[in-house]
Amino acid sequence: MYEDVAALIGLKLENWHTLAEFARMLQAEFEQHRGTAWQQQIEMRERGAVILVRGSPLPETGGGGYVVVFDDVTQLIAAQRATAWGEVARRLAHEIKNPLTPIRLAAERLQAKLGDKLSPEAARALDHATETIVAQVTAMKNMVDDFRDYARTPLPQLGGLDLNRLVAEVLALYEQSGTRIQANLQKNIPLVRGDPDRLRQVIHNLLQNAQDALFGSSDPKIDVSTELSGGQVWLRISDNGCGFPEAIINGAFEPYVTTKPKGTGLGLAIVKRIIDEHHGTVRIENRTGKEGGRGAAVRISLPLAA
Ligand SMILES: Nc1ncnc2c1ncn2[C@@H]1O[C@H](COP(=O)(O)OP(=O)(O)O)[C@@H](O)[C@H]1O
Ligand SMILES: [Mg+2]
Incomplete structure (x- = not known):
């Protein structure tokens, strides 16, 4: 021009x-x-x-x-549009989610009320239908949650944050999950500049993916480590699952890239968005360990609090 x-x-x-x-x-x-x-x-x-x-x-x-x-004004208009879309997504998510709990409860009540009044055959059909409703409603709720999180626009509230403490807090929620999670947190690392709510979500999304990748594995194991290096704090979450499929490893951070039948493909897109907002970096890789270890690893770096 x-x-x-x-x-x-x-x-x-x-x-x-x-x-x-x-x-x-x-x-x-x-x-x-x-x-x-x-x-x-x-x-x-x-x-x-x-x-x-x-x-x-x-x-x-x-x-x-x-x-x-x-x-x-190209940039300005683009930013306005993104904000407007975020708002639409947020409202839509809210409106879709509201009726989901009543739907689920109604289905469960039907089953409870009618279950013993029906012939065995009809009762089986009712059980089957109720299961389908509950499963689909749950899937829909998860999808809407991911969608809302991705579209959520408020900027993170960055402050001094003890990453080790946050990691430990999230890991405590996974204690009952049956997956072996090994934490290797470097002692006395400095505070990072972070928003605890947003970073908690990052850790959740990554642990969720690791667990998905380990589903059906005979020796499931997740490693979580933190380390100070090169003036940044590094968080690494790795697993000994199947690793990132070749076909998507380059596009895994794009929204809607998924290899799971019920996946939303938003988990890593959200992670990328949040880490970008923290001025950090995030990389994924497949492990090809000397000891024949395999699986996926995600490495995140975060700037230190001033
Ligand atoms: N720990 C992991 N091991 C293997 N593949 C993974 C892992 N994490 C993510 N992936 C791959 O990346 C894809 C995108 O992940 P994500 O954005 O979280 O969406 P979703 O979990 O809904 O599929 C997954 O479908 C999966 O193929
Ligand atoms: Mg995911």
Whole structure:
């Protein structure tokens, strides 16, 4: 655009050889608003840009003429759109989620009330239908939660945070899960700049994925470690599951990339978003350990609190 404009310096509007359509629009605006200022937002589709154009006439006493000012508002508009979408997603999630609990409870009540009044065959059918309702409602609730978390826009509240403490707190919730989780937290590491609620979610999402990957494994094991290195704190969560499938390893952070029948593909997208907001880094890799160990590993770095 800027090169195009340079070639037009000194030319009258009607002689613009490039951006001719744009020149016609400027002329039309000035004719229509004879003597008054105007402003117009133009979408330049082929360039993917949005330009705000303002025109005002100069006083006749100074010889007349016009001033036109352009502002590239592409980024601004994109940010507004993202915020608006986030809001739509949040409300939609809320509206969808509200009726889910009553649906589930109603199904369970039907089963409880009718179960012993039916023939064995009908009771089996009722059991089956109730199970389906409950399972699908649960899946829908999880999907909506992920969707809401992904669309959630408020910026994290960054403050000094003891990462080890947060990790320990989340791991305590997984104690009953049956998966062996080994924590290897470096003592006395400095505080990071973090939002506990958002980082808790990161750890949850990663542990959830590790558990999914270990489903059916005979010796499931998850390792969680923290370490100070290179002026940053590193969090590593690894498992001895199947590892990231080759086909998706490069796109795993994209929303809706999933290899699970009931997956949403939002877990890692949320992780990436949150870590970006913390000005940290996140990398995934497959382990090809010397001891024949395999599985997936996620490494996160976080800046220290000032
Ligand atoms: N620990 C892991 N081991 C193996 N594959 C994983 C692991 N974590 C994530 N993946 C792969 O990345 C995909 C995307 O993960 P995610 O964004 O959390 O979505 P979802 O869990 O809903 O599928 C998963 O479907 C899976 O194929
Ligand atoms: Mg997941």
